[in-house]
Amino acid sequence: MNSDQFLKDVQGKNVNFLIGSGASFGVIPTLWIKSLNKSFEELLTSNDYDKKQKKVLFFIWFELWIRKTKILEFDSEDETHIQYERFVNNLINFLNNEGFDKPKRINIFTSNYDTLFEMIFDKVSKDNRLTYFNDGSRGFFKKYISTENYHLKVSHSGMSDSFQREIPTINLLKIHGSVTWSNNHGLIEVSLENKIFEKLSELSNEIIEDIHLFNDFTDDKLIEPSEYEDAILNKQLNEENLKQELTTIYAECTDKIDSFFEYYETLPVVNPTKQKFKDTVFQQHYYQLLRMLSFELEKPDSVLIVFGFSFADEHILEIVRRSIVNPKLKIYVIAFDNNAKSDIEKRLGNLGGNIIEYLPSKKMPDGSEIKGNFSYLNYLFDGREEENN
Structure with missing residues (x-):
């Protein structure tokens, strides 16, 4: 599938991402x-x-792993940082090209607890003042997260007219917690x-x-x-x-x-043991985010783009498997290679119909694999005619 066709297929849809540790590879090692x-x-x-x-x-x-997840400065020589910035800018361009009658919101559900997205949001926001980056927190000196803060539609109107234009919103939903979170008297505080x-x-x-x-x-x-x-x-x-x-x-x-x-044991992250949060506050937030993922996949004309995610989390796996009841849902799984594709296919099983499509879907002219890496994900949103990895 080339970029132009992919963009045509997802434009005007309720676009959601499910992003795992593969996205941060190069900065944070795999397990x-x-x-x-x-x-x-x-x-x-x-x-x-x-x-x-x-x-x-x-x-x-x-x-x-954990110590490397607190990332505050952009490294212009690091390929992973470059791809993250390219990705966020691509999402902004994608949303800006949507018509006023179409949703201008994208949800990024991620199992990563690093601060790469937040760091990039902070970097690109200076040049994108009419884009709303939302990590679910509100506050000034102290910021607190609540799932209620994701259900917002942000509009802008010029000084000389009263016409309100919805501005692009990118929601970041960190299902497995974050190294910036802590429990402050029953509230999830966000602080570097x-x-x-x-x-x-x-x-x-x-x-x-x-x-x-x-x-x-x-x-x-x-x-x-x-x-x-x-x-x-x-x-x-x-x-x-x-x-x-x-x-x-x-x-x-x-x-x-x-x-x-x-x-x-007080650090608010889901560990590789698959044991969920011991703290009730974080546990409740975890299940609220799972419900949000389920709700988004049940909406008409929804798209889920999976990247760098292995579906090792049984709860997320079950939600995606149950989403087949929505005939208007389309799932794109970007698998790094054939081995990764096979592993994901075994976990997801047969969802039936054309609900799921694995990308990349073809090989290079010389017969070699096209890797489903971050560059490929960005290619899909670049709008170029030829695949370039």
């Missing part, structure tokens, strides 16, 4: 551990690791100066310092935390060595690991 041929999720849910070892795994999880994140970073630094000290005084070296991404995710590391690593770290840093884990 796949090449050296063990399994995901980090499998480690955290495996019965082969005891409670002490799993506490250390959460410390490593924080260092490898997140005390939970800062405390976890402080405790993590203390554990790292203890690992440094251990390595200074022993011949049996532990992996340096700064090398976790390369050593754990990419290099050859068998599970016995990893288990010994975890056991040694816990023995050397018992009190600090226990304190870290106790504090980590």
